[in-house]
Amino acid sequence: KSDIVVALQLEPPHLDPTSAAAGAIDSVLYSNVFEGLTRFASDGSVIPGLAASWEISEDGKTYTFHLQDGVTFHDGSAMDSADVKFSLDRARAEDSANAQKALFDGIESVEALDPATVQVTLSEPNGSFLFNMAWGDAVIVAPETIADIKTAPVGTGAFKFSNWVQGDKIDLEKNADYWGAPAKLDKVSFKFISDPTAAFAAVMAEDVDAFVGFPAPENLPQFEADPRFQVLVGSTEGETILSTNNKMPPFDNVKVREALAHAIDRQAIIDGAMFGYGTPIGTHFAPHNPDYVDLTGMSGYDSELSKKLLAEAGFPDGFKTTLKLPPPSYARRGGEIIAAQLRAVGIETEISNLEWAQWLEQVFKGKDFGLTIVSHTEPFDIGIYARPDYYFQYDNADFQKLMADLAVTSDPAKRSEMLKQAQETISKDYVNGYLFELAFPTVANAKVMGLWKDAPTQATDLTAVYWED
């Protein structure tokens, strides 16, 4: 068998990974159709992509990329340094609609030295530049086909785009002229099934061969018990947190936030909302990261302590606040559990379930919320705590300085030390309630091999997938 039907929960709104935040675009296209200079490997490490190798200047400001030989776009044209320059310049241009424009902020200039060499100059050293270039928002596109990219994407990957039935599926087919190791499958269909029940039914009825990012953790034990299926539970970059509006009274009082942290029983949330899937965290950092520090002890579940802290902060009888929940089930279910737990220490929450659009409007842009639950799935994003205007409005000058320093530090040991310090700072300040690292379940036919287990980025890399006989 050389074709596969892979189900995903969300359908991409369009097919240009460089002009929308929607992770669904990357889920379908990243690495399959589009590639960047660097790329994420399945374990999250950054490895060479279209750039076979690179040199970094002494001052850390100039990157010279040597491109792979013989790379062609799916329309047959060659991929060369001009395309790289076009892609990067387009992403950082004034009128760019790139959703992650910040990735390109430090770039001063991009030069095509010769067809196979590109030089990128930064305004100041940036330790995460190679990491940044691995994002789906930094993939290399061709100027000739850019006009139709949203419906007919043309990339350099091992699969080429063939068909899109909107609302239903996207088909890819094997790129016979791929520059690297060719894909093992001839045809790939991504099907979009948003409803968790429908997802369960589709897998059970074997309508789909794999469901990447299976939305209902409660069904996983059943699949595990069924020899027809395999279940891969991987890690993600999704720190699921009880975001707290740090500027809104009474959450501007660190005692209140501490009380909040102790009122929450993480394990009950993981069990109740995620049916046991998820790793407890005590800070905003992925546990599988080598620099992770386990700080869960700082916010252990202790409702008596929580009540005491509340009383000290001047709220012996608790208070009322809002809890605004976006659609994913971790938030909806987690929210109900947290509301019940907070009620036990006297904090009444008024739950409102929002759609993403409303959540963005009210919570993210309007900062009109007391509490919310959301999973921050961007990799390595502790930097958001250095942005005082970010929606949870944490404003700590020390932390901001720490991050600024980190950006210009490239010594791994020092970086590691600084990162640990950062994790401790936000944990000590109880900025948000840190709940768990989202698990990434994939359910597949037992005979499908080569699927990614973890999700270091939102991608469904199928280049190495094959059917066992």
Add this chain to the structure above:
Amino acid sequence: MSLLSIENLSLSIHGAPILRDVSMQIEPGRILGVIGESGSGKSMTAFAAMQLLPDGSVCDGRIELNGQEVLDLGEQDLCRMRGRDVGMVFQEPMTALNPIRTIGDQVAETILIHEKVSRGAAMERAAEALRRAELPQDRFPLSRYPFELSGGQRQRVVIAMAIALRPKLLIADEPTTALDVTTQAQILDLLKRLVAEDGMGLMLISHDLAVVADLADDIVIMRKGEVVESGPADSLFRTMQHPYSKALLAASTHAPDREGAPQDVPLLQVQDVVRDYTVHMRGWWGKTTTFQAVKGVSFEIRKGESLGLVGESGCGKSTLTRAILGLEEVQGGSILLDGQPVFTGHHANRDIRRRMQVVFQDPYGSFNPRWKVGRLIAEPYHLLEQPPAGRAKARAIAEALESVGLQSEDQHKYIHEFSGGQRQRIAIARALIIKPELIILDEAVSALDVSVRAQVLDLLADLGDRFGLTYLFISHDLSVVRNVTDRVLVMKAGEIVEQGETKAVFDAPQHEYTKQLIEAAPVLPADVA
């Protein structure tokens, strides 16, 4: 041998006895009239002969039709019998026909059901049947739909349907009740002619003694599911024994006594009244046409007088009533009560209006079923500036009830707890309560059984004398009008064609239409009445 012979027929529906020991015979070429008050079991007898009884009916006795025992027949044989051996015509011509099939279709169906003939041939014969029922093809083609015909014409279609196969027996259950007198006379003539032509037996059911007396060879009188009297028509009226038959006859010809004579002072003056209705024929944005329901009517009523207004259905009688009562503005002419206009400046004149009241036809429909009688009859108090309240009101209600022969306790009952005659008394009590001078009776006794009708007419006469009331008595029933009014107006298509002393008009009608009307009205043989 009789065509139809019913012997000792008893019928019960869901255990409730409906008919008891009913017997009657019909001979070929003869007409049997069946009379009796509403609910006496006339229709059920007919249905039993056809075996078209409601669910839950149990028959006992013998029904022999054309030598066959009907009660022993299976459903298939019954279907074969119905329509072929016996035809039936029902009371309500408006609903007796399927509204969405052509008349030709429906008449031809009788033939197609019973005989193996082509559709074309059946249509031919349907046309023939319609022609015999006086619906010639050039004016009433087979492709007409029932809604394109008048009530009388529809009834002819039903008759055509029933006689299409020249049945031996025709059962006509109140075939003319819903029709106006002139049409009624034509239908009855038609039936008579068909019997004579085909030698068919006819069972004619009616509650109208005069209709039956006019036509029937034999008569059966029923009451509460039993036959109380039967015999040949010409002798029955003279020889009848049963007190009920006698009462029925007496009531039919009852003329209440009135003592007071009208004064020579006009109470109501109606002058050149015109009433136009705007008819929205072409939708709400298009043109509208007007229809003149009352076309320049003038008359007067004197104080203490009883004035009759007769005319066919739809001639504008009720419209005129509404205009007099000031419920609708007229488009021309004037209406004065005691010299004052009932309508001033687009509004009804309350002072005038409270001096008139009205009693309607339907003894049930004219009362809100959710109100108690006390509240119902006090409703006209709304017209008074300062209506009596509390004790005074209770006393007035009791008085009104007593004056119509009911008890004051009755005010705490609901209307459904009263019989038809009592209800009409209550309607009169309601009209009396504000002591009006003029009472308009719009078909006030048409829906009542003859005996009840007689009582109500007596009551009206009595009240008229006691309170010096003036009546405008509207009816299409000439015999009633003749008996209770001093003067009469004859109306046709919105115009008054003749007026004068009741006796003079009835004895020597001048206008062609009046003559027709009087001609058509069935009357009991002079020697009986």
Add this chain to the structure above:
Amino acid sequence: MLRYFLKRLLSLALSLVVASLVIFLALEVVPGDPAAYMLGINAQEDTLAVLRDQLGLNGTVVERYFAWAGGMLRGDFGISYTYRTPVAEMIGERLWISLPLALYALVLSTLIAFPAGIWAASKRGSAADVTVMGVTQLGVAIPNFWFAMLMVLVFAINLRWFSAGGFVGWDAGFAAALKSLTLPAVALALPQASILARVMRSSLLDTLSEDYIRTARAKGLSRGQALWRHALRNALIPVLTIIGMQFSFLLAGAIIIENVFFLPGLGRLVFQSISARDLIVVESVVMLLVFAVIVVNFAVDMAYAVVDPRLRTRR
């Protein structure tokens, strides 16, 4: 007849204009910025402004209404904010699923309801009648999404007769396509069939008690003949009304069912578009549905005239 037709046609047009105004104005007040939704958490203000301009979200309400309504008259429904493809095209594609689904459900419910209703009416009070009435009571009372869930459990997961959802596409052949629409169509049809059967029965009983049925029986027609030849067509009028109304329920009521069976139909399109604030799609789909309902009801009115000759000349 012509006048009647024209009058109805004019009121149809007016209704559509009012509907378009209502829809447009209602959606104008929906909070939420489609551009913000598309660009997500890390978007910057100037990027948003650029996108908003591209989407044509700047401009006065009046301008935008006329642009939208005018476009629609020309068959141009605009460009989806999120998908960036012409809305008309998207709707066209989705209709290929929603319309057959609605028709399939309608045919199913009619096929079930007519015989059931007629049977129950002709055997009034019998065990058959009681059974049909009982089953239809249940059919009306069952939430159809719950029923759909149960059906998937039984027929897709346990028995594996049908796939759990999805649509194979018309390319896969008519039979296969129909098969993949069967479970959703049954889920949609069940409550409709129940309602229809009940209306059919009570309407037939009403007509069976009419005088002209007695007339027909007096002619020698058997009960069955009277029912088929005289009662049925007269009983059809209220039934037609219900069928007309059901069509709209079937088109729009499919939202939940399309979710349960992950069918890429109109319902799911509009549901997604609402969450994505893809207002132009929502406006167009709602307008289309309203249009469909109004037109279907118009057709039903015209059908009355066919059934009932009285309407051809009156009014």
Add this chain to the structure above:
Amino acid sequence: MKGNRNLWLGGGLTLIFASAALISFLWVPYDTTVLDIANKIKGPSGAHPLGTDHFGRDILSMIMVGARTSIAVALVAVGIGMGLGVPLGLTAAAKKGSLLDELIMRGNDLVFAFPSLLIAIMITAVFGASALNAIIAIGIFNIPVFARLTRSGALSLWTRDYVMAARVAGKGAARISAEHILPNVTNLLIVQGTIQFSLGILAEAGLSYVGLGAQPPTASWGRMLADSQTMISFAPHMALFPGLAILLTVLGLNLMGDGLRDMFDPKLRRAR
């Protein structure tokens, strides 16, 4: 006979759920706002006659409290429909053939033309998901139902002689509508009311099912169903009991409606 049987059966079912809702104000077996994750998804047992849900809450208690939501939402929605629809219908009938009548009736048609579920979704999308918005959304679509019914019922009453008698007594259209017409259409309204009530319960369930009805921690049957749907294969009791609750309540109301119809008037035309 049959009418009474419907009435008794339907009334009984309705009464059971109505009293469950009432009792829940005073007492429930378990507090539904307290979660007991350790005891989640347990089948029926002595301690929990209907089992527990995915948060370890007692399903019997949840159904009792949920009855409150369903009944309240449906009741208020029907109230809105009647409160606005009946006066509109009475007005239209009183002014039959006028422009006002035409406007009211065309307005009704227009509301009918809108796909109701879609509009409900839009309303909740605009104003946020909540029981109140669900009520408004359901209520709006009840208005034309009652307006039409009232108008058609009233039109036939306006031709009655007792209306004429009231006019002879000098009463105006408004007063006649209130005193004579309204009391005589109440039978119709009650029958239709029970039907709309049951539809309201179904609609609330549907809205809650897609997450747009009552918000947690308010218990709601529709949300219980939505929560349970992915677990139906291994915890069928979680879907079965709230589903049955909806089914039986709706069934009860419909039977009661039929029974009332038969009781009031066996020949009453079905109004839709």
